[in-house]
Amino acid sequence: MTKEENHPMDERERELNDILRVRREKLAYLQEKGKNPFVIEKYERTHYSQEIIHNFEQLEGKRASLAGRIMSKRGHGKAGFAHIQDMQGKIQIYVRMDQIGEEAYEEYKTYDIGDIVGVEGEIFRTKKGEISIKVDKMQLLTKSLQPLPEKWHGLKDQELRYRQRYIDLIVNPEVKDVFIKRTKIIKKIREFLDDRGYLEVETPILNTIAGGANARPFITHHNTLDIDMYLRIANELYLKRLIVGGFDKVYEMGRMFRNEGMDPKHNPEYTAIELYEAYGDYHTVMKITEELVEYIAKEVLETTKITYGDLEIELKAPWKRVSMHELVAEKTGIDFMKAQSDEEARKLAKNLDKIENIDQLTKGKIINAAFEEYCESDIIQPTFVLHHPVDVSPLAKRNPNNPEVTNRFEAFICGREIANGFSELNDPIDQKQRFIAQLKDREAGDDEAHMMDEDFINALEVGLPPTGGLGIGIDRLIMILTNTHSIRDVLLFPTMKPENK
Structure with missing residues (x-):
């Protein structure tokens, strides 16, 4: 057995090293000739690829200037074809020595797939019917020193793609x-809310208290103040302070950070929007939720009927409404609301094998756990x-x-929560007692329980009007609207563990 057979990667590594060396030699050759592409600062374009293809009848015979990356290249002798790719797509270019000159053509022959070029020439259709550019001027704008994945293999490794x-x-x-x-959806969310009188605001990302949700925060340290601080897990408490201050309708869309697990539905940093409307309640923001999603679907997808996997979903309002304990009773056959104590609820829950640590749970937490384990994944249509x-x-x-229950809702589509809203608690005495209960949970080891926020209590004592609040997970909503099944597919740069070099 040869060394190469023992170590199949060795041959591929040598081949890659040869490619890297040759590309750098080509760059050095151009630089010696005074044609260093990296000193070029600007290139004037008149058209994009798909603009030409879609408007060929009007543009045929006219000149165009384009720039893009070489994605394929073929031909020999004194003429050749290539495809360049720009923001819109690909278009073929036709390069002939007698059109661009012998020196320029010799340089063109050294260009590699991945190089970025600028081309000028006449728009025409080849004998085979492909819309193309007959190049008479060509310039190398960037030399690609790394090869792209081979077209027949592509970039298939999911982790490497992210x-x-x-x-x-x-x-x-x-x-x-x-x-x-994604960009269009976010734009339409802002448009929908702005048209209804909501004011977009900004609140701190660095917080002295991790508040507004039950979640484990990221902790950092402020050197000047010599205090630990937290990346926000929610912006709720600041936005409600603004309602106290007299703004009637506010929203903020931005990154949130939770130091929790990673799976197809969770990334440590993600985009969410929260909005609050004074003198509204949870019915108010439920209506906003279903109307907003319907509006986005019509504006971006031009339909309210979408496909997610093999499921057909109708997003048109109004959506179904059902109480959590009713769903749990339907799925498990147990009506926990009839239990008169936590202990009685625990006895009833002993028959549910999917719920863990039952002896540590209250009646309310048992209902919530039963919903998550037995009901959530079966909610397909918007509910x-x-x-x-x-x-x-x-x-x-x-x-x-x-x-025992709250005027709160969560919106689900295809078994995934996309929104959470409620009639905001504005009783400062009740709120403080709930914070105290959360502190006891923290002392018992629950590091996701809510911290005490004395300043927020003070704001409530100043007076928060009746208010409806809503939070929407933007990434999850985009997953539904684009038929993607991992949050990493809708984040340009998802959180990744560093490669082990």
Whole structure:
């Protein structure tokens, strides 16, 4: 057995090293001739690839100037074809020695796939019917020193695609469509809220208290103040302070940070929007949620009927509404609301094998755990799940007809939570008691329990009007609207563990 057979990577590594060496030699050759592409600062373009293709009848015979990356190259002798790729897509170029000159053509023959070029010439259609540019001027704008993945293999390794997104966007151009839609969706969210009188604001990302949600924060240290600080897990408490201060409708969209697990639905940093409307309630923001999603679908996708995997989803409002404890009773056959104590609820839950650590759970936490384990994944069509237990809703107003639950909802599509909202708790005495209960959970080892925020209590004592609040997970919503199944597919640069070099 040869050395190469023993070490199959050796041959490939040598081949790659040869490619890297040759490309650098080509660059050195150009630099010696005074044609260093890296000193070029600007290139004037008149058209993009798809603009020419879609408007060929009007543009045929006219001149165009384009720039893009060489994605394929063929031909020999005194003429050749190549495809260049720009922001919009690909277009063929036709290069002939008698058109661009012998010296320029000799340089063109040294160009590699991945090089970025600027071309000028006449728009025409080849004998085979392909819309092309007949080049009479050509300039190397950037020399690519690294080879792109071979076209018959492509960039298939999912981890590598996330890690080297710049290559993913080049060799898998369909990926770009998801992120173009993402930008359009975010733009339409702002448009929807701005048109309804909401004011976009900014609140701190560095917090002295990790508040507004139950989650484990990222901790950093401020050297000048000599204090630990937290990257925000939510912007809720600051936004409600603004409602106290007299703003009636506010929203903020931006990055949140939670030091938690990573899976297809979770990334440590993600985009969310929270909005608050004074003198509204959870019904107010439920209506906003379903109307907003319907609006985005119509504006960006031009339909309210979408496909997610093999499921057909209708996003048109109004959406179904159902109480959490009713869903749990339907799926498990147990109506926990009839339990008169935590102990009685624990006895009932002993028959549910998916719920762990039952002896440590309250009645409300058992209902919430049963919902997550037995109900959540089966909610396919857009649905508002209402009336979460007080135990898991430290910032929501109690339901006046059943003080064990809150006027809160979560919106689900395809088994995934995309939004959370409620009638905001504005009773400072009740709020402080709930914070105290959360502190006991922290002392018992729950590092996701809410911290005490004395200044927020003070704001509530000044007076928070009745308010409806809403949070939407932007990444998850975009996943639904673009038929993607991992949050990493809608984040340009998802969090990755550093490569072990």
